[in-house]
Amino acid sequence: MRVDAFDFTLPPENIALRPARPRDAARMLVVRGSGTEGGMEDRGVLDLPGLLNPGDCLVFNDTRVIPAQLEGKRGDASIGATLHRRLGPRHWAAFVRNAKRVRTGDTIQFAQGVTAISEGRDEDGAVIFFFPGDEPVELLLERAGTMPLPPYIAGKRPTDAQDRDDYQTMFAAEPGAVAAPTAALHFTPGLLEALSARGIGHETVTLHVGAGTFLPVKADDTDAHKMHAEWGRIDAGTADRLNAVRAAGGRLVAVGTTSLRLLESAADADGLIRPFADETRIFITPGYRFRGVDALMTNFHLPKSTLFMLVSALMGLDRMQAAYAHAITSGYRFYSYGDASLLIP
Incomplete structure (x- = not known):
């Protein structure tokens, strides 16, 4: 596909330079369906327990950002x-x-x-x-x-001591990332307790996010883009538990594109999650058949980026262009420290 199809105009004032406080106070745009079917709803991250079903499972990335x-x-x-x-x-x-x-x-x-x-x-x-x-x-x-803040933040203000805390998720355990799995920045112990009380579980996997996640796509066509490599791991016990969620009728909800890309890298043709410990260069664009995830919670991404291509593959390009246009006019905060979206195909 032409890379230009994934372009949109974002006013600078929509770019978040600090996270919401408290973290779970961020807004969340819920997008359901794909193509021309479905709808959008303005909600908040704290509404997440009521938007998911008992038996669903959130999958977090437990990588820890290093001062790289x-x-x-x-x-x-x-x-x-x-x-x-x-x-x-x-x-x-x-x-x-x-x-x-x-x-x-x-x-x-x-x-x-x-x-x-x-x-x-x-x-x-x-x-x-x-x-x-x-x-x-x-x-x-x-x-x-120092903490490697994304260029769209670092270009507007210097990194400071507060970023050492702000740019880590509550799940950060395995050092090795040079960018945070930012969708999980919205989670707090209180939100996790509310999800658990509703019967919604969670698991962690590890994908060490590389700085290549911020590299622009320089090719004119997606077929010509070479994806950066990142190392990830899903152990056998975690894979078994994730498969059991689906076998019982629950959904796997990736929290962040990093978790999604790892799950899709580990999923076989039948949708079973296999143990995984390797590098992945998976590049997901419209036409991709998803196997390892059923929904995605993620922040808002850069125009013409591989991550906007990924969410367009999940929900449809027209639907995501419409969703992003709504988010911009409604004042949602974009990128790493910004608001969230919940995408349910």
Whole structure:
């Protein structure tokens, strides 16, 4: 499909620079049906228990965002690096600002005495960094790094101490992401208790979100776009419980596109979720047949992005263009710190 079909105009004032407080006070646009059938309803995240059925199961991503944004120098040249994907205990691939100034073998001096050596490029064009020394790289990042806020927020205000809390979900347990699974930012212990009281369960899976999630689609046609790789895991026990939900008539509701992409990567042709521990480059566009999920809770996404393509695949492009137009005129807050949508095909 033409990438231009997924374009829309978003006024800058609709972009959220801080999350709702409390987190579960965000608005939520409920979209049902696909194509020309179904409807839209303005609700709130706190309404979620009444919008789902007993026996349904929410699937959260338990990845934890690491302070993966680094600023440094190679000689007089300023180098900005966003770690993108772990390649080994001391090796990371990074998207680099001023990358033309970084050659294989160069040492980059980051803050707080942290250094990294460039060891070439990976297949996505990212710079491969080796961090020498004995300290775990996670400790080095805690000392020298900052939270990697999305460019549409970081371009409007600096990262601060509040973002260390705001940009983590209550489920964050497995360090490795450089972007938050933002739909889960809306959840609080109180909301989870209300869902449980209604008979709605939840499970966690792990997908370490990479910085590639923010990369623009530069191709003119979706067939020409190469998706970034991200590592995910669903253990055997979790897969069994998810399959049992569907066998009992419940629905699997992915909380966030990251959970959805992992579930779809792990689902077989019959819709059974299989144990999974691997990288995925799944790219979901209209025409895709969903196997592993029945509904999706997600924030509002960038125009012409792979994530807007994904929600259009789930609900239909015309329906999502209409939903986003309604959200914009109704003052919904967009992107990572913004409001939510509940998409039920």
